[in-house]
Amino acid sequence: MIDWRLYLVTSGDGPATVRAAAAAAAAGAGVVQVRAKHLLAGDLLELVLDVASAVADSAPGTRVLVNDRADVAHAARRRGAPVHGVHLGQADLPVAEARALLGADALVGLTAGTLEHVREAEARTGAHRPDYLGSGPLRPTPTKDVGRPPVGLAGYPLRVAATQLPVIAIGDVTLADVAPLSRTGIAGVAVVREVMGAADPGAAAAACLSAWLR
Ligand SMILES: Cc1ncc(COP(=O)(O)OP(=O)(O)O)c(N)n1
Ligand SMILES: Cc1nc(C(=O)O)sc1CCOP(=O)(O)O
Numbered sequence: 330m331i332d333w334r335l336y337l338v339t340s341g342d343g344p345a346t347v348r349a350a351a352a353a354a355a356a357g358a359g360v361v362q363v364r365a366k367h368l369l370a371g372d373l374l375e376l377v378l379d380v381a382s383a384v385a386d387s388a389p390g391t392r393v394l395v396n397d398r399a400d401v402a403h404a405a406r407r408r409g410a411p412v413h414g415v416h417l418g419q420a421d422l423p424v425a426e427a428r429a430l431l432g433a434d435a436l437v438g439l440t441a442g443t444l445e446h447v448r449e450a451e452a453r454t455g456a457h458r459p460d461y462l463g464s465g466p467l468r469p470t471p472t473k474d475v476g477r478p479p480v481g482l483a484g485y486p487l488r489v490a491a492t493q494l495p496v497i498a499i500g501d502v503t504l505a506d507v508a509p510l511s512r513t514g515i516a517g518v519a520v521v522r523e524v525m526g527a528a529d530p531g532a533a534a535a536a537c538l539s540a541w542l543r
């Protein structure tokens with residue numbers, strides 16, 4: 330059973346990133362996605378290996394995913410690292426191809442920012458069907474130029490109603506947003522800055538989890 334309520338998406342690389350991911354996992358983040366768009370595959374693999382090892386040491390139940398790169402997730406798994414899958418964007422490798430590479434036990438997420446994306450994902454079956462949807466942005470975020478209109482708080486109940494899949498809200502999610510978002514039916518919130526930008530990432534993660542209302 331995956332605890333989706335707090336889903337950390339990392340930023341940066343190096344020891345501070347690894348420590349922040351481990352601290353958030355120890356505080357209860359159920360998923361950690363390693364996102365490092367600035368790294369080429371070899372360096373990304375090293376980061377994924379370091380994060381997966383540190384997260385497994387501090388919170389063995391936390392799932393570790395790789396952003397975009399099913400090939401890197403596969404390489405990490407081949408080395409025996411506790412890496413559980415990949416988060417794919419709409420233009421990344423298809424979900425079924427990622428499953429073919431990673432195996433039937435892999436966790437595969439898909440970005441579904443619009444209601445149309447959510448409906449299209451919900452219609453999928455078998456290996457084409459993702460395990461969860463990342464849907465955003467809640468608001469425009471300085472972390473990334475998403476290029477889609479904001480979902481807004483009012484947009485999440487519509488997305489939740491359109492799918493049986495767990496919906497994860499992302500994009501400028503702050504501690505103050507967690508309580509209202511938790512009432513929309515979403516399964517979890519994904520954050521970068523709220524945890525990675527905090528002086529104490531473990532405390533920031535714990536605060537996000539405490540703010541959940543159900
Ligand atoms: C949980 C979650 N949801 C959405 C995204 C965005 O993924 P994508 O559209 O592929 O954009 P990049 O993160 O690759 O810039 C995500 N990473 N995680
Ligand atoms: C990686 C990413 N994807 C988004 C989307 O809406 O698809 S928003 C986002 C960045 C989220 O960072 P922060 O928590 O710092 O706002």
Ligand SMILES: [Mg+2]
Pocket residue numbers: 396397416417418421
């Ligand atoms: Mg992507």
